[in-house]
Amino acid sequence: MTTTPISILLVDDQPERAAMVAGQLTAAGYNLLAQLSSAEGLLFQVERHRPDIVLIDIESPDRDILESLAVINQHNPTPVAMFSARGGADFITSAVEAGVSAYMAEGLSADRVAPAIEIAMAQFRSYQHLRQSLERTQQQLDERKVIERAKGLLMARKNISEQAAHQTLRTLAMNSNSTMRNVAEQIVTHLQSPVK
Template sequence: MTTTISILLVDDQPERATMVAEQLTAAGYDLLAQLTSAEGLLFQVEKYRPDIVLIDIESPDRDILESLSVINQHNPTPVAMFSARGGAEFITSAVEAGVSAYMSEGMSPDRVAPAIEIAMAQFRSYQQLRLSLARTQKQLDERKIIERAKGLLMARKNISEQSAHQTLRTLAMNSNSTMQQVAEQVVEHLQSPVR
């Protein structure tokens, strides 16, 4: 069973928007809303929670990019942008703001489905990369605090690295905590000034 893809359409050309909307609906997409400008885009994305946002604005500006950047940070959503205008610098800024697919020609009914597929695939790929990076950063942070705690234990108790590691493991098991939680407590305790 395939899930219907829900779309928020932003197009400042009413005739083209109507043609694209009809094509999307006929192709089985769920058109949540059709906006004539990107004003209030943050609110609309929050309200409708679309699977993808399609944007075709004659003169895309920095306000749109700022809105997309905030959406990308707080409510990541695939975005396909169509625009006949905008040089390399604007395209780079659009991608950095969270545009998953940028089409350098205006939106037309026959180009929409491939753009949706590209944008959603790019978005999924980027999100996986983002999650992987976050996991790696978390692991590095955990290792850092554990190494710091081992170093403090070794210095304060004059024990080997292996003994310091075993001490942290034992404390973690006895307190039903993670090594990181115990390491944070050890660092906090051993770094606090002696009264």
Template structure:
């Protein structure tokens, strides 16, 4: 069984180093999709190539690259490993908030590539799992809130018990082949609309 090599988009502001790193990546079995000399066009290139990971080796990353990474993280989440001599807790925090999965405070080297890729991808998977779990929990909470609101409105308007209101929602959902949430949203919209 052959495994598909990890595909990489490399951003390096030093052409000679980028060429050397590109060769090292290819020799190590990675698939180099593209090399960029700056963050300009990074969003487009990530969208175009859909890499497994983005490696960034820039001497002095700036706000522009962090903004690009933030947009990527929102619209096309991708693991990112950043290598930079620029340190400082504030910058590293900003980088992580922008979507950097692994931050190495020294430049990219052959011996650091594989561990950095593994760390970045593991961190990314862990973060995505937490993010999805949080989204599911938030959706469930939102659903419960709207159902509870609909039950409260039914109880007040129809002068019925909570159990009867819940049964009414269930029956309406089954009869309309819909979810309780959808029925609850319709009830809330209808019963909260002021009558003339």
């Protein structure tokens, strides 16, 4: 069974270094999708190529690149490894917040590429798993909140017990081939008292 090589989008503003790194990546079995000399157009290139990871080695990373990475992280989450000899603690914190999975405080070199890729991809998977788990938990809390609100309204309006209100929601959901959350949202919309 053959595995698909990891696909990489390389951003490097030093042509000689970029050519050397590109050669090393290809020789190591990575699939180099594209090579950019600046972060300009990064959003478009990530959308176009859909890389497994973005490697960035820029002498003076700035806020523009962080803004691009933040948009990518929100709309098309992709692992990012950034290499830079510059950038203090504040910049590194901002980079991580923008979606950088691994930040190496030294420039890109052959012996750092594979470990950086592994770290960035592992960190990215861990973060995505955590984010999805938090989203599921939030959805469950939101669902429970609206169902409890609907039960409270049914209990008050119809003078029934909590168990009867719950059964009413369940029956309405089954009869309308809907979820309890959808039924609860409809009940809250229609029965919510104007007095808050």
